[in-house]
Amino acid sequence: MSKHLKNIHLIQIELALEVKRICEKYDIKYALIAGTLLGAVRHKGFIPWDDDLDVGMTRENYERFLKVAQKDLGYNYFIQTWETDPGFALPIAKMRKNDTEFVEMSTQYIDIHHGVYIDIFPFDNVPSNMIKRSLHCMSTYVLKRILMSKKKYVLWNEKQLFKKFFYKFFYGCIYLIHPAIIKNILLKFMTFFNNQVSAEVVNIGGAYGYRKETIKREWIENLSLIEFEKHKFLAPLNYNEYLSYFYGDYMTLPPTEKRGNRHNIIRIKI
Numbered sequence: 001m002s003k004h005l006k007n008i009h010l011i012q013i014e015l016a017l018e019v020k021r022i023c024e025k026y027d028i029k030y031a032l033i034a035g036t037l038l039g040a041v042r043h044k045g046f047i048p049w050d051d052d053l054d055v056g057m058t059r060e061n062y063e064r065f066l067k068v069a070q071k072d073l074g075y076n077y078f079i080q081t082w083e084t085d086p087g088f089a090l091p092i093a094k095m096r097k098n099d100t101e102f103v104e105m106s107t108q109y110i111d112i113h114h115g116v117y118i119d120i121f122p123f124d125n126v127p128s129n130m131i132k133r134s135l136h137c138m139s140t141y142v143l144k145r146i147l148m149s150k151k152k153y154v155l156w157n158e159k160q161l162f163k164k165f166f167y168k169f170f171y172g173c174i175y176l177i178h179p180a181i182i183k184n185i186l187l188k189f190m191t192f193f194n195n196q197v198s199a200e201v202v203n204i205g206g207a208y209g210y211r212k213e214t215i216k217r218e219w220i221e222n223l224s225l226i227e228f229e230k231h232k233f234l235a236p237l238n239y240n241e242y243l244s245y246f247y248g249d250y251m252t253l254p255p256t257e258k259r260g261n262r263h264n265i266i267r268i269k270i
Helices: 002-025 034-043 059-072 130-150 161-173 179-190 217-221 239-247
Strands: 054-058 077-080 093-097 101-104 117-125 200-202 214-216 223-228 231-236 265-269
Touching (some): 034 231, 034 239, 054 059, 054 217, 059 093, 130 179, 200 217
Parallel strands (some): 054 117
Antiparallel strands (some): 077 093, 101 265, 200 214
């Protein structure tokens, strides 16, 4: 993995610049988020051992982006969503580079586009009522797992035998449910509160779980330019508060054993 990382980063910055180009052309707000924002602040680019790039948008901007990107992208790129790639099960979008491979362990048996990618996450409104918030959290989590099971994602590692047995059994129980039904229900649950006023939004497709991924709306809406790999991208204006919330003392490097191949990449072709 490490010997390919520089070339992977070059492709990912190429993809990010394509996102930026489209967003600027159509006046769509986007922001560098999560570890990508951390890398921008701490390293002025990628975290040296990181293997992905994350962009976030409000649901409204996300839907606008998907609509225009389908017709504006060059032939080198592919926008991967539920709609464009039938085997894909995540409630986010990925921009992939054609004629490359970047295969994750969880999708190794699935017939989808496996090119080098960046993630594009939609943010949805969070209810202020804590009971509704808990229901929003649980329902979207369960539905995500059901859909990923239907699409035969590998949701365990080789040491998690009980988890493997559970998901195999679970898949048998939901075998007759069509994935499109699950997808439509999940989307309705994700966006259920988007017609209400909300001071917080959540990245339901994020890696840290619903509660941690719930952030202040201003962090994804009040933006400024930041340097990333010698280019300028939009990012949360109050990045210090955002990064402190996610990572605590974010300027301190993690121990060596916590660095590298977070996405379990098993096959690479540049």
